[in-house]
Amino acid sequence: MTPVTLYAAPPRASRAGASARLAAVGDWLRLHQKAVLRLQWGVVLVYAVLLIVPAVMPLPDNAAHIWNDVSLFARFVFWGIWWPGVLISMLLFGRLWCGIFCPEGALTEMASKRGLGRAIPRWIRWQGWPFAAFVLTTVYGQLVSVYQYPLPALLILGGSTAAAIAVGYLYGRGHRVWCRYLCPVSGVFGLLAKLAPVHYRVDRGEWDQCPPQLGRTLSVSCAPMVPLRTMESASSCHMCGRCAGFRNAIELAARPPGSEIVEVSGKTANLWDTLLIVPGLMGVAVGAFHWASSPWFVALKQRAAVWLVGNGETWPLEQSLPWWLLTNYPAHNDVLSVLDGAMLLFYIAATAVIASVAILLPLALAARVVGPWSARRFHHLIHGLLPLAACGVILGLSAQTVTLLRTDGFRLAWANDVRMVALTLAAAWSLLLVWRIAGRYSAGPRRAAATAASSVAIAAGLLPWVLLFWVW
Ligand code: SF4
Structure with missing residues (x-):
């Protein structure tokens, strides 16, 4: 449905300066x-x-x-x-x-x-x-x-x-x-x-007071089907602006970066979020970025090859598969054997398992330290790792950029300095978030102990990137 737009009701008079300008950006998008x-x-x-x-x-x-x-x-x-x-x-x-x-x-x-x-x-x-x-x-x-x-x-x-x-x-x-x-x-x-400093904020008091026909837009077709009145999280919102001004209650607004993690995630965090953050972003994705540079991958493959040859089974070393199942470009000397593929799967799975154990155990301890065991609190603390998880994936993807540019003669000697700064800031932000999350459940020594336990998880999340960029 095409949104019907009214011009009679201006943005809320209570907003001024930067807030009003930001709200106007949302209105501009709607219009x-x-x-x-x-x-x-x-x-x-x-x-x-x-x-x-x-x-x-x-x-x-x-x-x-x-x-x-x-x-x-x-x-x-x-x-x-x-x-x-x-x-x-x-x-x-x-x-x-x-x-x-x-x-x-x-x-x-x-x-x-x-x-x-x-x-x-x-x-x-x-x-x-x-x-x-x-x-x-x-x-x-x-x-x-x-x-x-x-x-x-x-x-x-x-x-x-x-x-x-x-x-x-x-x-x-x-x-x-x-x-x-x-x-x-x-x-x-x-x-x-969830970490972004802008979102569409819903003022429920204003929503309840303002009839739909008096908002700056009469109707909204929210493509990702977000329940507008109760929207507190930016997770599902596609920031399209179509609801800006509805009931004069929804506006593009600034918020402290990461505030949603501290204030809202305690109500929404669940097992699927945890799986996506830890085994997913900090495990599977890390293994995927790692394996091609990892000396452990090479050593594992050699041991497996020796064992296979010793047992008279050489076909996994020789057999390739079509390119849509396993990399197969003989003209470019780039062919993965069945053994390569199996080791790749094993390496990624092992990375995910080891990272999960190293990160989840300290955070489970942190969740227990601040009170009786609560799965929701545990998942909430894991949201605190999002800055580090995001930074890792961005650095892993941008490693493609660096490799391509270096292949073409650009030295990019500063790349590792930028990586170090980014990882340091991300780890510090994660630590600050878990400190603030822990503070919602406890205070004093328990809060400090939970943050200390969480710092072990943050160190475990940092280690693979240190290996990839500085050790290997
Ligand atoms: S801004 Fe977000 S909540 Fe509003 S209509 Fe667009 S996607 Fe839906």
């Missing part, structure tokens, strides 16, 4: 939805070009550079700038990317407006999809070398886009069912958005 739509079509076009053109071009040779080869250029833009940029934007502006720029979000919503409008089935509403989809796409992406080759990128990202359109066509009426329940990165985006 310019057609411009947003044109922008979305533009992004869809760029996305399609970056995904399809490299897939139909020959693979670059050793003499190619990002400035003279379209495949390398697309790879640099896609993995080096686009994805790290999207993650950073979540920390700065919440899910503005999803609401304004994301090609999949735009396409699934357009399909849903013209689709069958069926009710959303229960299997789609399963809360575990964000975790399961994130782990599966991350691991599969490593098996097929999604960062290095255009065909796997087309398969994974293009497949995800096709699924988004199909889900949009089948379910919802102009809604983003795909984004809300199934998108492999929506869980991660929702968690990172």
Whole structure:
């Protein structure tokens, strides 16, 4: 439904200065939805070009550079700038990317407006999809070398886009069912958005006093189906601005960064969040960024190979698989054997298990120290690790940028200094958050002891990045 906009009711007089200007940005977005739509079509076009053109071009040779080869250029833009940029934007502006720029979000919503409008089935509403989809796409992406080759990128990202359109066509009426329940990165985006310094704030008192026909907009079609009156978290909101001014109660507003983690996560944090943060972002994703540089991976593989040869089983060392199952580019001397693939899976799984034990145990202790055991409190404390988890994934993705630029002759000697500063700030922010979370449940020595226990978890989360960037 197209939002109906009234101009009679101005932004609340109680707001002034920067607050009023920020609220006006939300109103501006609501009033310019057609411009947003044109922008979305533009992004869809760029996305399609970056995904399809490299897939139909020959693979670059050793003499190619990002400035003279379209495949390398697309790879640099896609993995080096686009994805790290999207993650950073979540920390700065919440899910503005999803609401304004994301090609999949735009396409699934357009399909849903013209689709069958069926009710959303229960299997789609399963809360575990964000975790399961994130782990599966991350691991599969490593098996097929999604960062290095255009065909796997087309398969994974293009497949995800096709699924988004199909889900949009089948379910919802102009809604983003795909984004809300199934998108492999929506869980991660929702968690990172909790840290953002801006959100759409709902004033419930104003909502109850102001009849719908007196707001600055008469109707709202919230694509990700956020329950507006009770919205406290930025996790599901796509920051599209369509509800800005509804009942004069919803406005784009600033908040202290991370305040949602301290004040709201205590009511919302659950097991799926914990799984996505610790085994997901701080385990599986770390293993995926690690394995190619890890001397442990090489040693494990050698031991397995020696054992297999000793037992007369050499086929896992010789057998390869099609490129869509396991990396297979013989012309570029890049072929993973079945043994490589099995060791890769083992390495990522082992990283996830070890990281989970090292991080979750101290946090379980911290949760117990501040009071009787409570799963909700435990999950709340784990939200405090989000700055470190986010920083790790952004640094891991940006390592692609650094590698590509170094291959092309840029020295980037400052890269490790930037990494050190980023990790130090992220770890300090996480420590501050767990201190403030612990303070909601206890005070004095118990609060200090819980923070000390949490610092062990933070150190465990830092260690893999120290190994990757400074030791190996
Ligand atoms: S709550 Fe819904 S309508 Fe409002 S800004 Fe967020 S996504 Fe848009």
